[in-house]
Amino acid sequence: MYPGEFDYHRAESVEHALELLADLDDAELLSGGHSLLPTMKTGLADPDAVVDIGHIDAMTGIDHSGDTTTIGANTTYAEIADDDTLWDSVTVLAEAAGEIGDVQVRNAGTIGGNIAHADPASDLPAAALAADATLVAHGPDGEREIDVDDYFIAMYMTDLAEDELLTRVEVPHQGPEVGSAYVKKPSPSSGYALIGVAATLYTDGGTVASARVAANGAMDHGVRLTAVEDALEGMSVDDVGDAGEHAGDSLDTSMFMDDIQASAEFRAQLLEAYTERALERAADRVGVAATV
Amino acid sequence: MAEHDITLTVNGNEQELTVESRTLLVHALRDELGYTGPNVGCESSMCGACTVHVDGKAVKSCTMLAVQADGTDVTTVEGLDQDGEFHPIQEAFQEEHGLQCGYCTPGMMMTAVDFLDDHDDPGREEIREALEGNLCRCTGYQNIVNAVETASNKMGGSGAAAGGDD
Amino acid sequence: MEFEGTFTIEEVSPEEVWLSLSDPYMIKQSLPGCQFLTEVEDPDDVDFEELREAEPDEDPPLLPEADPDEVAARGFDEGSHYAALLELKVGAVKPSFRTVVTIDEWDHPVGSASGEGDASGSSFEMDSGMELSETDEGVAIAWHAEADVFGRIAQMGQRVINPVADRVVSRFFSNIEDQLTEVAEEDESSGLRDRIKGMF
Amino acid sequence: MSIETEDPSEIDPAEILGSAIERREDPALITGDAEYTDDIQIPRMTHMAVKRSQHAHARIEDVDTSEAEAMDGVVDVFTAEDIDVPGSLPVGWLLETLEQVDHPILAGEKVRYQGDGVAIVVAEDRYTAQDALDAIDVEYERLDAVTDPSDALNGGPEIHDDAADNVAFEWEIGNADETEEAFEEAAHTVDLEVENQLLIPNAMEPRAAVADYNPSDNQIDLAMTTQNPHVHRLLMAGVIDHPENKLSIRAPDVGGGFGSKIHHYADEALTAWAAKQVERPVKWVATRSETYQTDALGRGHETHGQVAMDEDGNITGLKVDTKANLGAYLSTFAPSIPTYLYGTLLSGQYEIPAIHCEVTGAFTNVPPVDAYRGAGRPEASYIVERLVKHAAEHMDMDPAEFRRQNFVPGDAFPYETPVAMVYDSGDYEKTLDRALEMLDYEEFRERQEAAREEGRYLGVGFSAYIEACGIAPSELVGQLGAQAGLWESSLVRFQPSGTVTAYLGTSGHGQGHDTTYSQILASELGLDIEDIDIVEGDTDEIPQGMGTYGSRSAAVGGSALVQSARKVVEKAKKIAAHQLEASEDDIEFEDGEFRVAGAPDRSMHIQDVAGAAYLAHDMPDDVEPGLEASSFYDPENFVFPFGMHAAIVEVDPDTGEIDFETYVAVDDVGNQINPKIVEGQIHGGVAQGVGQALYEGAEYDENGQLLTGSMQDYTVPKAMHVPEMETDSTVTESPHNPLGVKGVGEAGTIAAPQAIVNAVVDALEPFGVENIEMPLKEERVWRAIHENGGDA
Structure with a gap:
């Protein structure tokens, strides 16, 4: 099927994009296009206008200065997954980006498009939560920082306002005693996560001091697994897999995603198994990055 | 209905054309410019038969607006052979029977070329992962994997190994 | 698809809940994306554009501001038909559901309605019902709905339907709850409860 | 572990049967030179799209096409009412108890599965055709649907008036009494309930058709994704009531079939019919969603x-x-x-x-x-x-x-x-x-x-x-209910300069027939593979054919090819004997060469015989000029x-x-x-x-x-x-x-x-x-x- 008719506008700058958004009725933003165009081709989405922000240079690229990595919203998954420095500094994000879709999707799809779209079965929501990201949005009133914990609200619903544009993502660097990982059970057909679990373990002398653990695919938006995080505190890094059994404890399991791909009950089972795997992989990486 | 005058450099030839906002790159290439190598196999961005290179990177031309690609360099399967000589990937697909009906083959090869540009001597599992976005219903993939391996040998380390996916 | 649940609202009487849930304006304001909910004579001949044009800019007041008798007068009657336009936004997907609903049963404390509609190359049919009961804390609304979706949304949007439907339902009840909380607060001072009770 | 291929040009004809040579069809397929149906462009071509039922079972109350017809770029819109030909799809295999039901190419009264066609739009381009589908308003009275065979048989909603309890047929084979006896006498029995689920074939190339109609000679040229063009022509001639000899069907490169391109569907017939109505070329290409909804499961x-x-x-x-x-x-x-x-x-x-x-x-x-x-x-x-x-x-x-x-x-x-x-x-x-x-x-x-x-x-x-x-054979399958024979035909034709073209009634779509048949013919005639050309999939070029399915092409088509090749050799032998001034009985044929037994220097290559056959200056008395032979091979x-x-x-x-x-x-x-x-x-x-x-x-x-x-x-x-x-x-x-x-x-x-x-x-x-x-x-x-x- 083919998209319905619309007017295409190419934004030259962030300001230009905001102007277009303000002026146009029923406009959608287009970055890599891998969320919007497939939906338009099914006929489910049929906007009057499309604002292409994919050519705004100021929103592209990865910058590792100080103790934070800043990733422009237009940066493709491939650029993120291929960034060696990011693999050391924020492993979970690089790993999640490399798990998205396929080579062609990763060459075109962007981090900003993904996080703004907020598909609960995509891979970046959990990774952004586990990486403690800050999302920077531009709106008519200027720039605003959103803590990732306040960002994901529901399926395709975020804290971003209609007139706002996500311009970059900021992630703090892992310290030397930190290990992080993202593992997923993809749908064999779509490649989206039936369950994806991202984990960052902050350790101190072989013990978990704190953790950020989050999941995609379980609920209608990316969620922190706070019961797992609590259980991990004080645990030896050798035993972290045991905390996987708490994966569902902090979630309302009656609200688990439930469709032909996987029932809620099976998702709960996968969530435990994949949380265990994510924690163990993250634990294996503690201290590794520091030596690279 | 909004129309746009765009320029695409396809296989080295600069081409000017007028497209609707909604014209997909694959239809601009096939219906407007006559590059029928990239095929349309689905509309869900899953099959990869339409894969071309845009500015050197493999993308699905059914999931990109033609107007989005304005000003880019596009390579289709028609641009793989040079001076009448097959590209190593083409030779390898023929040698290994890496195709049967051939419908997925142009996209499959374009993905493989992009992959081999960045990966020296990949393992079979790695090749299978790299071809995730290209569906083939005929070959069972085994001879495709063989072909990519063979092409890698033919290309003999021309690509620099990329880091990233440790 | 079947949905069901029980929703509890504290410190209100069944009569207040019933009257509120009988009020088309209350339903309209509580239902996410509802542009209008208008009684129509012939369910087979509805001009949605005309109804949208005719919809006044401002709704009349709801309980507790509204006069209970007026609310009762405009409340649902068994056998009546309503046209509704629901505009939802699910990411870039913004379906506009044109719906005609028939009130099949409306007799305190039991009500049921059924309807059908279409949107985005798709159509749907719906049967729903509720029953109120008094509890120690307030009122429990046991509700159930069965919805069938056909066409493009069923085929392409299958993964999304359940979570979105869950969300619409939960927002609907939470809006009702907010409104009835106001009714409960009003009761403290005005004796509204007794007045409403007297109507049944 | 995997078999290594060889370059065909380096293989002697005597060795070629059984050799893992590279495929001859590949150069076109790896360069983008292949021509699939959607690659075809014809001046003034229009695009057809099919309005499909969103319900699996419903009565059609009204189809309003007025808005679609008024759209810019829409050439015409047709519904079941406009179909002025039989328009009912035939069944090619009958069983004694079979309940034959009407299968219209556009549903008029009732739709019976989600995807059943209700109307078609012909428009200037494919995007507009699809837009127009959304503008067609169909009113349905929805009926209960059933998708499971047991549920359908046990009180499911009635789908066809003529098929009580949704029974299409009841059939049995084997011996009930003897089997019952075996179970009674058995020391052990086991049993199992299994499902063999419904599958969607998913050939990578969706079904497609391009029809070009010439009113002055009433000729329809139809290119389509088919595994069996002759069978499609025979059936379609009846469906759209068009003379079979004025309907040409050609299979361009076909992107896989797996059975799904054997059957006669409505869409390809509608494409041909629509081209006749609008008197312009019409292209229809299924979207993947359509193949999911309409390809035979x-x-x-x-x-x-x-x-x-x-x-x-x-x-x-x-x-x-x-x-x-x-x-x-x-x-x-x-x-x-x-x-x-x-x-x-x-x-x-x-x-x-x-x-x-x-x-x-x-x-x-x-x-x-x-x-x-x-x-x-x-x-x-x-x-x-x-x-x-x-x-x-x-x-x-x-x-x-x-x-x-x-x-x-x-x-x-x-x-x-x-x-x-x-x-x-x-x-x-x-x-x-x-x-x-x-x-x-x-x-x-x-x-x-x-x-x-x-x-x-x-x-x-x-x-x-x-x-x-x-x-096979045709006589047997006829007794079992097939409405066609299951032979295969071939024609082997030498050109005067010694090249050969073989025409086969099979129709490959990825199986490498070009290569396989060339190997057979090279081996039979002792020729270099370069001198051989294989033609398939075109009713204009190939006399008759049954097509490719059921793993039949090598066994049946290959045998037909061998049969024709051997007939050619028989005729060539007569000519060679005459040319070599020897008795036919003394001529031996090996590796392309006719030799006189006992006189090895007296020989003539079959390619030279071909030249002599067309030159026809010096032919044996009872032999016609030319060198070709055809055959219909019916397996035993x-x-x-x-x-x-x-x-x-x-x-x-x-x-x-x-x-x-x-x-x-x-x-x-x-x-x-x-x-x-x-x-x-x-x-x-x-x-x-x-x-x-x-x-x-x-x-x-x-x-x-x-x-x-x-x-x-x-x-x-x-x-x-x-x-x-x-x-x-x-x-x-x-x-x-x-x-x-x-x-x-x-x-x-x-x-x-x-x-x-x-x-x-x-x-x-x-x-x-x-x-x-x-x-x-x-x-x-x-x-x-x-x-x-x-x-x-």
Whole structure:
């Protein structure tokens, strides 16, 4: 099927994009296009206008200065997954980006498009939560920082306002005693996560001091697994897999995603198994990055 | 209905054309410019038969607006052979029977070329992962994997190994 | 698809809940994306554009501001038909559901309605019902709905339907709850409860 | 491990039969030069799109096309009312009890599956055509729908007025009394209920058609995605009431078929009809969503199977009761698939004294169900091999040895089964032994034991399959209900300068016919392959043909080619004898050369004979000029490829994940013309079998809405889903055709599913799991473990 008719506008700058958004009725933003165009081709989405922000240079690229990595919203998954420095500094994000879709999707799809779209079965929501990201949005009133914990609200619903544009993502660097990982059970057909679990373990002398653990695919938006995080505190890094059994404890399991791909009950089972795997992989990486 | 005058450099030839906002790159290439190598196999961005290179990177031309690609360099399967000589990937697909009906083959090869540009001597599992976005219903993939391996040998380390996916 | 649940609202009487849930304006304001909910004579001949044009800019007041008798007068009657336009936004997907609903049963404390509609190359049919009961804390609304979706949304949007439907339902009840909380607060001072009770 | 290819130009014609040469068709396919139907552009071409029912079952109350007709760029809109031709799709295989129902090309009164066509739009471009579909307003009165055959038969909503209880047919084969007796006398019996789920074929190229109509000579030229252009022409001539000799059908490059491009659908006929109405070229290309909604589905069986055995585990009887889903209408060959292509294969590789099979065909509200790669034979092989696994377990016997004990012995061929087949040749122990060797079976059982101790679950599964290809002969299939003969035709024509063109009635779509047929002809005529051209898939060029399906092309088409080639040689021999001034009886033909016996320097190459034949200055008295011959080859029997496939898997009981350790395929497809092509067919077939076993399945909701309506939801296996395969073969020639070939196109698909399911069930034996329905989605595997308590 083919998209319905619309007017295409190419934004030259962030300001230009905001102007277009303000002026146009029923406009959608287009970055890599891998969320919007497939939906338009099914006929489910049929906007009057499309604002292409994919050519705004100021929103592209990865910058590792100080103790934070800043990733422009237009940066493709491939650029993120291929960034060696990011693999050391924020492993979970690089790993999640490399798990998205396929080579062609990763060459075109962007981090900003993904996080703004907020598909609960995509891979970046959990990774952004586990990486403690800050999302920077531009709106008519200027720039605003959103803590990732306040960002994901529901399926395709975020804290971003209609007139706002996500311009970059900021992630703090892992310290030397930190290990992080993202593992997923993809749908064999779509490649989206039936369950994806991202984990960052902050350790101190072989013990978990704190953790950020989050999941995609379980609920209608990316969620922190706070019961797992609590259980991990004080645990030896050798035993972290045991905390996987708490994966569902902090979630309302009656609200688990439930469709032909996987029932809620099976998702709960996968969530435990994949949380265990994510924690163990993250634990294996503690201290590794520091030596690279 | 909004129309746009765009320029695409396809296989080295600069081409000017007028497209609707909604014209997909694959239809601009096939219906407007006559590059029928990239095929349309689905509309869900899953099959990869339409894969071309845009500015050197493999993308699905059914999931990109033609107007989005304005000003880019596009390579289709028609641009793989040079001076009448097959590209190593083409030779390898023929040698290994890496195709049967051939419908997925142009996209499959374009993905493989992009992959081999960045990966020296990949393992079979790695090749299978790299071809995730290209569906083939005929070959069972085994001879495709063989072909990519063979092409890698033919290309003999021309690509620099990329880091990233440790 | 079947949905069901029980929703509890504290410190209100069944009569207040019933009257509120009988009020088309209350339903309209509580239902996410509802542009209008208008009684129509012939369910087979509805001009949605005309109804949208005719919809006044401002709704009349709801309980507790509204006069209970007026609310009762405009409340649902068994056998009546309503046209509704629901505009939802699910990411870039913004379906506009044109719906005609028939009130099949409306007799305190039991009500049921059924309807059908279409949107985005798709159509749907719906049967729903509720029953109120008094509890120690307030009122429990046991509700159930069965919805069938056909066409493009069923085929392409299958993964999304359940979570979105869950969300619409939960927002609907939470809006009702907010409104009835106001009714409960009003009761403290005005004796509204007794007045409403007297109507049944 | 994999077969190395050779450059055909370096191979002597005497060696070419059996050589793994590179494919001749590939240069066009790897450069983008190939021409698929959607690549065709014709000046003034319009685009057609089909308005499809969103309901699976509904009465049509009104179709309002006015808004669509008024749109810019819309050329015309048509509904059922406009169809002025018979417009009803025919059934090509009849059964005695078959309830034939009307199958209109556009639904007028009632739609019976989601995707049934209601109207068509012809527009200036494809985007506008689709826009116009959205502007067509159809009012429906929705009716209850049913998608499951048992539900349909047991009080389901009536789908056709003429088909009471939705019964399309009732059919049986074998001997009921003898089978009953075998069960009464049995020392052991086992039984199993299995489903063989509905599959969506998913050829990578969606169906498409381009029609060009010339009013001045009433000629329709139709290019379309077809596996059998002549059959389509014959049927379509009736459907659109157009003279057969004024309808040309051509198959350009076709991007896979797997059966889905055999059948006569509405859309291609509508394209041709519409071109006639608008007097402009019309192109129709299915979107993938449309192929999901309208391509004929495969399989769809619910089966109860039972096995009777004596005290030693010898199978004494087999009883099968199947409810077959036929979908909303009878597709072209639908009645033959769950009957003659299924029930007749239920003896498998085994000597079973008594078999009885009953099949009830049911109408349901899913798209029509017809042949999909394997067509009936995978369903038969699945129930037989699942039952055998189950029986061996019941007898506490090794599944490989249980099979060996029950095999038809090697000296019993030709072997007549109780279900009307005469197996041509076979040696089943040979493929079993080779497979066991490749698996290192004894060692595996030890490893399996050790792994279980560690809480790891490995399993091995076998599939001893047999299939019947090259369905024939025509007289027999006619008695069974086929409305066509199943011969194949060929024409071999020398040009005066010595090149040759061969025309075949088969129609390849990825199988490498160009290469295979060239090898046959090069070998027969002693020519370099460069001098040979193969033409297929065009009713204008090829006199007649039946097409490519059922793994018939090598056995039937190849034999037709050999027959024509030999006729050419016969004629050439006469001319050569005359030219060489020798008696015809003294002429020998070898490697392209006619030689006078005993005088080796007196010789003439067949290419020079061709020159002489067309020059015709000096011909023998009773010989006409020219050098060509045609033939219609009608086989005397089916051919019966067989083999043993086996898988070793490991199952993770926590997640239900299945990992392949090994997949082994030992096939006997008779002589191999090009072993690399044979290997490729096995690979591809197995991949589709893996798809059925683990991933694929059309799912509908209770209203008949397709839930797996795109590649996002229906898993077409990806490269990483398909195991590395280790293939080998044995060769048991078929005595029934001059090439000794059997057929390979479907073998892998027939063999693979039960090898994999048996392996998973074997792995989960400690959990007491006896059966899991395909596809073995991880959730199902996990539930099967879980529902048995989850304890090993």
